[in-house]
Amino acid sequence: MDKLLCLLIALPMLSAIFSSLLTRETRTNIAKLSLGISGLTFIVSIASLAAYIITPHQQWINFGWAWGSLYLDPLSSVMVTAVSGISFVVHVYSLRYMAEEPGLVRFFTLLDLMTAAILMMVSAGDLVTLLVAWHLIGILLYFLLGHDLKRPAAQRYAFWSFFTYRIGDLPLILAAMLLYQAHGTLVLPTLFERIAAAPDALTIMGLPLTGTVGMLIALSAFARSAQFPLHTWLPYTMEGPTPVSALMHAGIVNAGGFIINRFAPVFMHAGTILHIVFVVGLITAILGSVLMLTQNDIKKSLGYSTMGQMGFMFVECGVGAFSLAIYHLIAHGLFKGTLFLNAGGVIGNARKQDGVPHDDVYTFVVERKPITSRLPWIFAAALTLVVPVLVLELSRWLVRGNFVGEQGAIILLFFGWATGAQLLFATYRLRAENPLRTMAMIILSLIIVVAGYTVIEHTFDLFLYPDRAIREQIYAAASVPLPTFEVLVIFISAAIVLGWIATYYATASNKPQNTNPSYLQLAIYSLITREFYVADVYAWLTQTLLNSSKRLNVWARWV
Amino acid sequence: MTTLLLATLFLPLFPSSMVFNWISTRLNFPYARSLLILIWPQIGILIIGQSAQQVLPGFIVWAFASALFYALRLLTVRELGLWASFIASSGLALTWTIAGTASIPDMQLFAFWFSLPAALLALLAAPLAKRFGAAFAGLSGDLTSCVPRLSAILAITILAAIATPPSPGFFSLLGLVNKLDWAIAAGILLIWLLWGWAATKLIQGFLTGEDNKQGATDISRTAVVLYACLMCIFIFSGFIFNGGML
Numbered sequence: 001m002d003k004l005l006c007l008l009i010a011l012p013m014l015s016a017i018f019s020s021l022l023t024r025e026t027r028t029n030i031a032k033l034s035l036g037i038s039g040l041t042f043i044v045s046i047a048s049l050a051a052y053i054i055t056p057h058q059q060w061i062n063f064g065w066a067w068g069s070l071y072l073d074p075l076s077s078v079m080v081t082a083v084s085g086i087s088f089v090v091h092v093y094s095l096r097y098m099a100e101e102p103g104l105v106r107f108f109t110l111l112d113l114m115t116a117a118i119l120m121m122v123s124a125g126d127l128v129t130l131l132v133a134w135h136l137i138g139i140l141l142y143f144l145l146g147h148d149l150k151r152p153a154a155q156r157y158a159f160w161s162f163f164t165y166r167i168g169d170l171p172l173i174l175a176a177m178l179l180y181q182a183h184g185t186l187v188l189p190t191l192f193e194r195i196a197a198a199p200d201a202l203t204i205m206g207l208p209l210t211g212t213v214g215m216l217i218a219l220s221a222f223a224r225s226a227q228f229p230l231h232t233w234l235p236y237t238m239e240g241p242t243p244v245s246a247l248m249h250a251g252i253v254n255a256g257g258f259i260i261n262r263f264a265p266v267f268m269h270a271g272t273i274l275h276i277v278f279v280v281g282l283i284t285a286i287l288g289s290v291l292m293l294t295q296n297d298i299k300k301s302l303g304y305s306t307m308g309q310m311g312f313m314f315v316e317c318g319v320g321a322f323s324l325a326i327y328h329l330i331a332h333g334l335f336k337g338t339l340f341l342n343a344g345g346v347i348g349n350a351r352k353q354d355g356v357p358h359d360d361v362y363t364f365v366v367e368r369k370p371i372t373s374r375l376p377w378i379f380a381a382a383l384t385l386v387v388p389v390l391v392l393e394l395s396r397w398l399v400r401g402n403f404v405g406e407q408g409a410i411i412l413l414f415f416g417w418a419t420g421a422q423l424l425f426a427t428y429r430l431r432a433e434n435p436l437r438t439m440a441m442i443i444l445s446l447i448i449v450v451a452g453y454t455v456i457e458h459t460f461d462l463f464l465y466p467d468r469a470i471r472e473q474i475y476a477a478a479s480v481p482l483p484t485f486e487v488l489v490i491f492i493s494a495a496i497v498l499g500w501i502a503t504y505y506a507t508a509s510n511k512p513q514n515t516n517p518s519y520l521q522l523a524i525y526s527l528i529t530r531e532f533y534v535a536d537v538y539a540w541l542t543q544t545l546l547n548s549s550k551r552l553n554v555w556a557r558w559v
Numbered sequence: 560m561t562t563l564l565l566a567t568l569f570l571p572l573f574p575s576s577m578v579f580n581w582i583s584t585r586l587n588f589p590y591a592r593s594l595l596i597l598i599w600p601q602i603g604i605l606i607i608g609q610s611a612q613q614v615l616p617g618f619i620v621w622a623f624a625s626a627l628f629y630a631l632r633l634l635t636v637r638e639l640g641l642w643a644s645f646i647a648s649s650g651l652a653l654t655w656t657i658a659g660t661a662s663i664p665d666m667q668l669f670a671f672w673f674s675l676p677a678a679l680l681a682l683l684a685a686p687l688a689k690r691f692g693a694a695f696a697g698l699s700g701d702l703t704s705c706v707p708r709l710s711a712i713l714a715i716t717i718l719a720a721i722a723t724p725p726s727p728g729f730f731s732l733l734g735l736v737n738k739l740d741w742a743i744a745a746g747i748l749l750i751w752l753l754w755g756w757a758a759t760k761l762i763q764g765f766l767t768g769e770d771n772k773q774g775a776t777d778i779s780r781t782a783v784v785l786y787a788c789l790m791c792i793f794i795f796s797g798f799i800f801n802g803g804m805l
Contacts, residue, residue, distance in 0.1 A: 170748040549634040
């Protein structure tokens with residue numbers, strides 16, 4: 001297994017070296033070589049995961065240097081498979097997509113180096129290796145996003161990404177240094193053992209070490225995974241080549257979820273930080289979804305969708321569902337990668353023919369025809385409120401009996417409830433020949449999706465965190481005092497129930513829409529279209545600093 | 560104290576650093592400029608070694624302020640030779656922060672990791688000036704399609720100058736952050752951030768842009784091989800002498 005893991009990182013590095021050295025080969029041959037090695041990397045990663053599943057045994061692999069070690073555990077074995085799989089798909093796509101582009105060899109070299117850097121990050125066995133890989137990813141992403149050297153926009157947004165990543169690098173360095181100073185080791189498994197042995201023994205300036213380190217790691221994760229207000233770079237990464245956008249949204253941006261999982265032993269003792277992670281994730285999820293809905297560009301819309309999904313991933317981490325976050329990032333990586341790689345084809349096809357079937361969904365969404373028949377509103381409202389709760393509770397009951405005792409699971413149930421209710425409400429508004437049948441089909445789909453998701457998530461949980469005590473400790477760290485939690489549960493339940501009843505009643509009474517928006521509505525609309533002015537504030541800050549730099553240079557006469 | 564103040568002239572701290580930058584920018588010979596960047600700070604360290612006076616804590620704050628000052632100024636510098644002098648001034652100033660705790664050979668090594676990429680950048684200004692009239696970011700642009708080998712070397716050297724891993728500067732900075740008080744360490748990370756910003760501006764100024772119509776010949780393959788060997792030795796030396804952190 002250890003040899004397989006070493007090979008996994010060596011293969012893309014070798015590919016990059018070959019690509020740079022084989023200057024006499026044609027560019028297509030070099031691209032094909034890179035693709036072949038990428039395919040081999042994926043096969044090796046599957047073999048490595050299979051070997052780990054057969055004989056689950058954590059290994060720390062050292063080469064005799066102070067850094068450069070690797071760590072084989074459930075998290076790294078799952079992540080290397082996901083990363084090499086997505087990288088392989090991107091290689092396959094790029095072979096044709098980039099064929100006519102200038103700098104093809106440079107592109108494949110950078111792509112291979114990026115794959116190696118991500119694989120090194122997810123399997124790093126010590127703090128320095130992790131930092132090296134973490135830094136390199138930011139640098140390589142900068143060059144990949146700015147691949148088209150003649151487009152100023154691509155360069156501008158490549159810089160934005162680089163700078164935000166750099167901001168995120170710095171707290172991780174501080175966190176690593178604090179851990180090293182406190183525990184005297186760089187080796188991750190040893191470090192985690194020492195933290196577990198004495199979690200509250202050390203403080204920094206009166207603050208608990210685990211809390212301070214947890215906050216620094218969380219800050220780093222926020223920058224890497226585009227959490228509010230460090231999100232402005234993400235939607236604009238579309239200026240890079242499509243395969244890079246796919247790799248970015250399917251893999252690189254998920255690093256925040258990974259790093260929180262990697263440092264789970266720290267977060268187990270930093271409950272307050274998990275609450276902050278939850279709040280930041282929730283704000284990001286809401287803002288990302290709102291911004292996604294207001295875009296008229298498919299790629300930018302996908303960008304904001306990724307931001308929303310990253311927010312959900314942090315919400316999951318914030319409630320202690322760490323393994324769910326990993327499952328989420330892999331699932332999101334696969335579907336978002338597919339969407340990006342398909343986006344160009346969809347746009348091309350839509351230009352020729354819209355291809356939208358004139359069915360119930362079309363008449364409802366596009367033609368906005370008045371609804372002729374639908375279920376009684378009180379019946380639909382009751383279904384909306386009861387069915388999601390029943391489905392979620394039944395599916396959780398399938399895998400675990402005592403989930404109600406875990407606050408994180410209950411918060412996730414609320415999210416599931418809101419999403420299920422949204423789906424049923426959309427079905428209620430849909431114009432259908434047989435509304436009862438449509439509703440039944442939707443409920444069936446909901447059951448299959450939720451039950452499947454829950455079972456897979458539970459399997460993931462058992463694989464990533466086989467020790468039941470650790471799982472419970474993570475959930476316990478994320479929990480809040482019981483009275484506070486109960487008040488929140490009552491309040492949120494009441495808000496959801498009353499909100500949905502009001503929504504159904506308003507829809508059923510069919511009141512005409514107000515065509516004259518109020519001043520407040522216009523203000524909110526302009527706020528959203530200007531993307532909350534966050535980018536404008538950054539642009540102002542940037543310009544101020546540059547002006548100061550110029551003034552200082554003139555004052556010091558350029559010496 | 561007088562000896563230490565004299566040392567600030569060689570291991571540059573603002574305003575004494577203005578002398579170093581003035582000489583560096585006035586030297587017309589690229590090799591001479593490179594040698595200056597390599598040797599000048601080593602003289603400063605030797606002077607510190609000869610001084611009977613212990614380096615006072617105030618010097619650490621002064622060094623930090625000086626490094627920050629040059630990092631901020633670096634953002635709007637577009638001439639490659641001046642950029643090399645400024646990044647050296649910013650990086651070398653940080654050597655003072657370990658002056659009280661590290662041995663003289665450690666300080667010399669620390670300074671060398673920051674001097675060498677800056678010296679190489681000063682060297683690279685010569686082939687650029689020869690081909691395009693001046694080594695000025697944004698003047699010609701799109702060097703990647705025009706002189707791909709030179710641009711690749713330029714980009715790698717700029718990255719090494721801002722302590723990008725796996726260059727030795729990265730490990731030296733990690734070691735520095737590890738040794739210092741957390742507030743100064745956080746400040747040094749801010750300087751690092753500014754270096755990154757300045758480097759991307761410089762890279763974009765040279766490597767990107769509209770089609771470069773000027774017909775220029777690229778540097779020879781031999782030069783590339785020599786340069787690559789030098790960078791490999793530099794990086795592997797950093798793995799061995801990694802700033803005393805590990």
